[in-house]
């Protein structure tokens with residue numbers, strides 16, 4: 011049971027209007043207009059830039075005009091997902107809130123606590139903090155989809171500040187001090203379909219893997235559905251002639267694929283097919299069974315023979331690419347024990363009538379390792395006859411061992427909560443990477459209230475963590491104002 015608290019009520023009063031304005035990534039105009047008016051009415055100097063980022067400035071409280079500027083930063087967009095069977099139009103419908111003793115959650119949909127609560131805390135602090143140097147709130151758009159808000163943010167807004175507190179993390183007792191960079195790599199290949207020679211068409215679906223966010227879960231030893239099914243198809247190829255008609259899997263480049271499916275034509279008997287599938291499943295369980303025991307492989311005979319299939323050469327090239335491409339952890343950090351330094355995720359496989367496309371997503375704390383991946387992918391594309399497209403790199407945020415901000419915050423947290431804060435660098439990406447790229451001198455941390463199951467209909471905010479978070483930021487601002 012959470013005590014009634016003016017701070018909790020105050021922060022929720024900032025958050026509640028955000029839940030009434032639909033704000034999926036890429037559709038932030040309305041919420042951006044709301045924030046512009048709201049923060050202007052509150053007395054701040056507000057800029058709405060060309061991509062709808064909001065930058066609000068508040069002068070120092072009297073006597074602290076000489077103190078360094080601190081930025082509070084969050085993002086206004088959210089991941090909109092609904093429970094199966096719930097009617098929800100993310101571009102038009104409001105979020106329905108439900109408050110229990112312990113949590114704030116939404117009815118049937120994601121809550122948007124990520125990062126609406128971060129934004130609410132930012133505006134609450136702007137209005138209520140009593141002792142601070144110059145303060146700026148930056149609320150970006152489109153963090154969840156492509157970080158285009160941060161990409162397009164004018165560098166001048168982070169160059170005249172000394173400290174930045176990003177409010178987009180998920181545990182109130184964790185202090186993030188570094189994050190990974192990444193690059194989107196796409197392989198594509200055109201092919202011509204030919205009539206199948208074999209008689210019987212089959213569908214083979216692989217399901218039941220855990221999947222998960224590739225920045226957070228890539229080190230857990232989970233299976234990759236696309237890779238596993240590609241290996242299985244190669245296994246079938248060794249036993250008899252298999253003509254591939256379709257092969258798809260995965261949902262997003264940054265999600266470990268939990269399912270994949272293929273259809274193919276062959277004259278192999280059902281028993282022979284099942285024998286290979288059984289052997290492949292056993293092989294999978296030997297490697298991944300400890301973490302991913304729920305794998306299912308379902309073979310279904312199709313009534314109609316698929317009229318057209320890929321030529322054998324196209325199939326071989328695709329299966330080679332999918333089985334050789336590195337997926338999973340690539341290297342551990344030599345500087346921070348236990349941190350994954352570099353990983354890659356074979357994330358999505360799409361196939362239509364005449365083209366196949368593979369999305370591959372490496373992450374690394376070291377920018378040069380991303381270049382290495384792009385080069386390796388280029389060689390592999392050439393060997394397998396695919397066309398390669400690599401995006402610009404999303405920059406990493408390198409930990410600053412001498413961060414004054416991290417020291418102040420960790421000390422303050424311990425004073426206020428009687429336990430140490432966990433300080434860590436993460437393998438996922440944060441907008442801080444772009445701020446760091448523009449101003450490597452900027453001293454940053456990322457924090458957040460405890461939020462459970464983000465990006466899912468079960469998302470909820472732990473109410474008891476709001477007050478300690480607000481107090482942590484307010485005291486930190488006070489200490490910064492008094493820095494010599």
Ligand SMILES: [Zn+2]
Pocket residue numbers: 085124125153178
């Ligand atoms: Zn977020």
